[in-house]
Amino acid sequence: MSDLKIVGTSVPRKDAMEKVTGAAEFIEDRYMGPMLYAKMKKSTVVHGRILSIKTEKAEKHPGVKAILTGKDYPNMIGLYLIDRTFLAVDKVRFWGEPVAVVAATSEKAAAEAVDLIEVEYEELPGVFDPREGIKPDAPVIHENLGNYEIVPIFYPTPGTNIANHFKIRKGDIEKGFDQADHVLEKEYYVPQMQHVPIETHKAAVQWSPDGKLTVWSTAQSPNVVRQLLAKSLDLPMHKIRVISSYIGGGFGCKAGASIEGLLVPIAQKYPGHIIRIVFDREEDMQGTFTRQALFSKLRTGYTKDGRITALQYEMIWDGGAYTEYGVNIVRAAGYSSTGAYDIPNVKTDSYCVYTNNSIGGPVRGFGMCEMQWGIERQIEEIAKQLEMDPLEVRLKNGMKRGSTTASGQVVQDVDYEKCLKVVADKIGWGKKESGKDGKLRGKGIAGLVKCPAQPSNAASSAIIRINEDGTAHVMVGATEMGQGMLTVISQIASEALHIPVDKIDIKVPDTDFTPYEWQSVGSRITYTCGTSVKRAAEDALGQIYRIAADLLEVPQEDLSYDGKKVYSTRDPDIKATIREIADSCKKCTGEGIAGPIIGRGSFVPTNMTNLDPETGQGNPGLFYCFGATGVEVEVDPETGVIEVIQLASSIDAGKAINPQLAKVQLHGGTIMGLSTALYEEVRFDKGIMLNRNFTDYKIATFDNVPHMDSFIVETPETKGPYGARGIGEQPMIGVAPAVANAVSDALGVEFNSFPLTPEKVWRALKDKK
Amino acid sequence: MRDKKIIKFTVNGNSEEREAVVGETLLKFIRDELNLTGTKSGCEIGECGACTVLLDGKPVNSCLVLAVELDGKDLLTIEGLSKNGELDRLQQAFIDHAAFQCGYCTPGMIMAARSLLERNANPNDDEINEALSGNLCRCGAYQEIRDAVKDSAKK
Numbered sequence: 001m002s003d004l005k006i007v008g009t010s011v012p013r014k015d016a017m018e019k020v021t022g023a024a025e026f027i028e029d030r031y032m033g034p035m036l037y038a039k040m041k042k043s044t045v046v047h048g049r050i051l052s053i054k055t056e057k058a059e060k061h062p063g064v065k066a067i068l069t070g071k072d073y074p075n076m077i078g079l080y081l082i083d084r085t086f087l088a089v090d091k092v093r094f095w096g097e098p099v100a101v102v103a104a105t106s107e108k109a110a111a112e113a114v115d116l117i118e119v120e121y122e123e124l125p126g127v128f129d130p131r132e133g134i135k136p137d138a139p140v141i142h143e144n145l146g147n148y149e150i151v152p153i154f155y156p157t158p159g160t161n162i163a164n165h166f167k168i169r170k171g172d173i174e175k176g177f178d179q180a181d182h183v184l185e186k187e188y189y190v191p192q193m194q195h196v197p198i199e200t201h202k203a204a205v206q207w208s209p210d211g212k213l214t215v216w217s218t219a220q221s222p223n224v225v226r227q228l229l230a231k232s233l234d235l236p237m238h239k240i241r242v243i244s245s246y247i248g249g250g251f252g253c254k255a256g257a258s259i260e261g262l263l264v265p266i267a268q269k270y271p272g273h274i275i276r277i278v279f280d281r282e283e284d285m286q287g288t289f290t291r292q293a294l295f296s297k298l299r300t301g302y303t304k305d306g307r308i309t310a311l312q313y314e315m316i317w318d319g320g321a322y323t324e325y326g327v328n329i330v331r332a333a334g335y336s337s338t339g340a341y342d343i344p345n346v347k348t349d350s351y352c353v354y355t356n357n358s359i360g361g362p363v364r365g366f367g368m369c370e371m372q373w374g375i376e377r378q379i380e381e382i383a384k385q386l387e388m389d390p391l392e393v394r395l396k397n398g399m400k401r402g403s404t405t406a407s408g409q410v411v412q413d414v415d416y417e418k419c420l421k422v423v424a425d426k427i428g429w430g431k432k433e434s435g436k437d438g439k440l441r442g443k444g445i446a447g448l449v450k451c452p453a454q455p456s457n458a459a460s461s462a463i464i465r466i467n468e469d470g471t472a473h474v475m476v477g478a479t480e481m482g483q484g485m486l487t488v489i490s491q492i493a494s495e496a497l498h499i500p501v502d503k504i505d506i507k508v509p510d511t512d513f514t515p516y517e518w519q520s521v522g523s524r525i526t527y528t529c530g531t532s533v534k535r536a537a538e539d540a541l542g543q544i545y546r547i548a549a550d551l552l553e554v555p556q557e558d559l560s561y562d563g564k565k566v567y568s569t570r571d572p573d574i575k576a577t578i579r580e581i582a583d584s585c586k587k588c589t590g591e592g593i594a595g596p597i598i599g600r601g602s603f604v605p606t607n608m609t610n611l612d613p614e615t616g617q618g619n620p621g622l623f624y625c626f627g628a629t630g631v632e633v634e635v636d637p638e639t640g641v642i643e644v645i646q647l648a649s650s651i652d653a654g655k656a657i658n659p660q661l662a663k664v665q666l667h668g669g670t671i672m673g674l675s676t677a678l679y680e681e682v683r684f685d686k687g688i689m690l691n692r693n694f695t696d697y698k699i700a701t702f703d704n705v706p707h708m709d710s711f712i713v714e715t716p717e718t719k720g721p722y723g724a725r726g727i728g729e730q731p732m733i734g735v736a737p738a739v740a741n742a743v744s745d746a747l748g749v750e751f752n753s754f755p756l757t758p759e760k761v762w763r764a765l766k767d768k769k
Numbered sequence: 770m771r772d773k774k775i776i777k778f779t780v781n782g783n784s785e786e787r788e789a790v791v792g793e794t795l796l797k798f799i800r801d802e803l804n805l806t807g808t809k810s811g812c813e814i815g816e817c818g819a820c821t822v823l824l825d826g827k828p829v830n831s832c833l834v835l836a837v838e839l840d841g842k843d844l845l846t847i848e849g850l851s852k853n854g855e856l857d858r859l860q861q862a863f864i865d866h867a868a869f870q871c872g873y874c875t876p877g878m879i880m881a882a883r884s885l886l887e888r889n890a891n892p893n894d895d896e897i898n899e900a901l902s903g904n905l906c907r908c909g910a911y912q913e914i915r916d917a918v919k920d921s922a923k924k
Contacts, residue, residue, distance in 0.1 A: 010867075020856065020869075022805070022806070667910070693816060701906075702914075
């Protein structure tokens with residue numbers, strides 16, 4: 001693959017000009033037509049029966065066009081466990097749950113009318129801690145759990161709050177603990193966090209008089225929105241069109257379907273009008289997916305030379321009020337529950353538990369940050385108990401080519417060792433620095449791994465149209481939320497077709513015109529969409545050769561193509577330009593040879609399998625991406641304030657299609673990880689979210705972000721396009737444990753939860769004394 | 770009906786006279802009345818910086834300024850930076866350094882950075898951090914933005 005020309009180069013982003021000039025169109029920037037504006041009436045109790053909703057006053061408010069309640073619109077929606085309606089029906093299950101929606105001629109009128117709606121509730125006892133919710137006598141939040149439609153890879157317990165119980169039984173756990181010289185058992189906690197993309201959730205819908213629904217949405221996955229709406233509304237797919245714009249950050253919160261279906265009945269009442277909803281910052285924080293909190297118990301058996309022989313992991317996840325998507329995070333964390341380590345005997349129980357907190361759902365890492373926090377902290381502890389170098393314990397147990405995951409899947413294209421060593425070298429591992437002014441220095445390292453969490457048949461497709469002048473349009477269903485899809489996919493098409501990147505046009509998807517892509521989630525697009533595009537390009541290339549062979553009367557095997565012309569390798573003067581071939585090619589006699597060239601490619605995984613319901617054994621991973629984080633900190637023992645002195649991150653991209661964009665992704669994920677390590681925690685008071693804005697919920701900004709060093713490791717992914725695999729989510733995973741390991745190294749205290757706020761650090765030190 | 774007031778101002782070098790609704794924010798006026806949708810809304814309470822524009826050369830969160838305050842002032846938005854299709858050098862530096870991902874905070878970020886460069890032709894990392902700390906980028910392009918600002922200052 002050394003002769004690659006475009007793949008592996010840092011061409012500028014395809015969306016660069018639009019994004020630096022303000023021309024990039026996000027959904028709220030579109031002029032759409034005659035509009036109505038929607039606002040939600042939200043629940044003021046965390047768990048309660050709806051006794052009455054009085055809308056009369058609101059209906060009379062000037063400008064109000066329609067009001068919708070759950071009784072009028074009880075349709076259900078969900079991706080994996082269909083437990084949710086667009087508007088609460090009979091019962092509310094979290095604070096801020098939408099109970100009614102108003103559409104009016106202005107946002108102001110809609111907001112005023114919302115205040116005029118009166119809702120009466122009968123409050124019910126709530127569940128705010130999943131460890132309480134899992135108990136047999138806990139108040140039941142979903143009485144109908146046993147009747148919900150569900151993908152049969154999830155295992156709820158009707159009559160309880162357990163929405164999914166995923167099990168791993170690998171090897172022989174008793175034997176594993178027997179072989180151990182030591183056993184370590186600890187509890188860990190990871191709180192909820194929020195994605196807070198700077199662009200909030202937004203959607204608009206239009207119903208045409210001929211019964212077609214058009215949806216504009218910030219969704220990461222237009223095809224899944226279409227699929228779920230078709231099911232929920234009982235509409236055929238050709239009657240639903242979902243249009244994407246640039247997305248102002250996703251990080252998982254815009255996965256699946258969220259608010260798109262909320263306004264459909266109002267649109268049906270006003271055909272031709274566009275009904276739009278824009279979540280404000282508070283609604284975005286409180287009403288959309290949060291990262292599920294995790295309470296876990298980890299028990300590890302290990303030998304005196306540092307080899308882990310057994311791992312028993314119990315995870316109790318706070319699924320929140322609805323777990324339609326969250327059940328799959330619980331599953332993914334379960335089947336990956338040894339992290340980046342090869343452990344022969346494993347027993348894992350991962351529970352998704354309903355509570356009356358905000359809805360849990362996908363966030364960058366998809367369970368891996370939370371689950372691997374425990375693993376990486378425990379390995380550090382093991383090293384300390386054995387007085388061994390924590391890096392050595394990681395290397396000794398780390399996955400290698402041929403290792404098996406918790407689910408027994410064999411990993412192939414792995415160089416975890418290199419990922420660890422590059423960051424260790426960078427931060428000067430093994431050399432203890434002394435701090436200034438009584439401050440204490442420490443170094444920490446953590447590893448990471450993640451595979452995309454997707455159904456085993458999650459598919460992808462691509463179409464490439466060659467224009468008459470030899471330029472091309474690449475059409476895919478992947479979305480652009482900043483990750484660089486447009487650029488990377490263009491580069492793959494360019495490499496395969498020999499057409500320069502600047503002669504390739506690519507747009508964000510529109511389900512009426514772009515082909516199917518399951519979802520832009522899980523760091524899967526470079527691999528799945530990349531493979532489809534490569535295949536589409538090869539298909540188009542095949543057509544170019546076939547047409548040229550006919551035109552030039554030269555056998556295909558004697559032809560070569562340089563991106564501009566096809567020529568005979570025996571006589572280079574026998575040639576045809578790409579324009580001649582692409583523009584409804586004809587012979588010199590005038591007889592036509594071929595019409596326009598349209599390449600098509602599709603992809604579905606063939607290496608994934610179902611998992612055994614009792615043991616969790618099988619192949620859930622499309623590919624596994626490894627990496628590591630290294631951190632040096634300086635801690636002020638007087639205040640507990642942590643300063644990050646060095647931050648190094650590595651990721652095994654297989655092949656970086658665009659090294660500059662890969663590094664930017666690596667930096668971005670590392671910063672998000674750092675932000676959660678130090679600052680981020682959604683706080684609830686009996687289900688009421690307390691920090692619902694950027695003042696109360698702090699995320700990292702310029703002055704919190706140190707210089708970073710990043711390393712792209714390239715161990716080719718055998719089946720990935722040009723050896724590539726996805727890396728978008730992964731860099732976040734190792735940061736929190738690496739920071740905690742470094743602080744622990746500096747202070748000699750342990751941390752079982754993050755964020756490591758000054759208060760938490762100071763208290764830990766105080767307790768030690 | 771809500772009160773309206775006639776305001777006169779310049780926007781991106783052009784003189785304008787418009788009606789503004791009293792009580793409406795400058796952000797809404799820029800987006801809905803002037804149709805300059807490059808300026809983004811992220812929080813509407815002055816926390817994220819996505820709506821940063823320059824008012825008489827000073828960076829403001831346009832969500833915290835009333836439209837009527839524009840009267841008699843000079844407004845510069847992201848759309849006013851490139852001239853005849855030629856990018857401003859700061860915009861070019863953002864492209865060269867890939868100093869954004871989703872691009873939603875980018876217009877506000879570029880306006881805030883431009884204001885910094887007008888005050889300080891050669892800012893160091895600390896000065897950039899301080900000047901831009903009110904502009905949030907969840908994609909985390911902070912390091913690349915610092916590099917872009919410094920690079921643009923050099924030229």
